[in-house]
Amino acid sequence: MSKTDGYRIYAIGDIHGCLVELEEMQARIKMDLAARPHDKPLVIYLGDYMDRGPQNRGVLENLMQANRPELPARFLNGNHDRFVTLFLQDPPSLHGRRFHWLNPVTGGQQTLASYGVPDAEEENAVAMRDAFAKALPQAHYDWLQACESHIHIGGYFFAHAGVDPARSLSEQTEYDLMWIRQPFLDSDIDFGAVVVHGHSPVQEVENHGNRIAVDTGAVFGRKLSCLVLEDDLQEILEPTGRLPCPVGYGVEGRK
Secondary structure (H helix, E strand, O other), X not given: OOOOOOOEEEEEOOOOOOHHHHHHHHHHHHHHHHHOOOOOEXXXXXXXOOOOOOOHHHHHHHHHOOOEOOEOEEEEOOHHHHHHHHHHHOOOOOOOOOOOOOXXXXXXXXXXXXXXXXXXOHHHHHHHHHHHHHHOOHHHHHHHHHOEOEEEEOOEEEEOOOOOOOOOHHHOOHHHHHHOXXXXXXXXXXXXXXXXXXXXXXXXXXEOOOEEEOOOOHHHOOOOOEXXXXXXXXXXXXXXXXXXXXXXXXXXXOO
């Protein structure tokens, strides 16, 4: 049985409004497929399309057109994407987080600005919500609502943030799939599948054996990363081509 159920999977880390980097990665994937054709390619976007970066609306409009017959795509719901719904429903709330969505640390200001609502402040959250609700196309809201909480293919389980080590894969909560850090990041147990995730930025893609971290901080001036999975193959798609991503890659020296 193929570990990827016969697919070649391209898993792309957190985008956060970095449209140029997204378009470059999509072009790289097309070039890779042209050089190495495959009958069942699939792109999985690991979530966090919104916030912090300069072109959040542009990223969303790109992704809304990215699922094509010649190159199918599936989309996970990241915690920053979920903030859009939470803010529209209850603008003053922190929603269980330390910082409000419109706090510069969280990055919702950039999302509102990309929809024509500049200078958003949490002190004026209700007015900002009303303006954003008028500016956000219904199709964009509906697309975000349709994003998946997880994807399980063969020996791989894709989730934006990770999984709760105390629960089976079938018992995971939506909150943990989108938000968890510890105890997931320090767990060395077999989760039942290799968990491929973003959410917690790393300098390089990290292959821990039981999980692979793919968010390499594009919005922080680093790079957007793409993990390639095909049967037993684990590689990283770089501008110069593919690089092997064996267990231990990126992990050595990590504190």
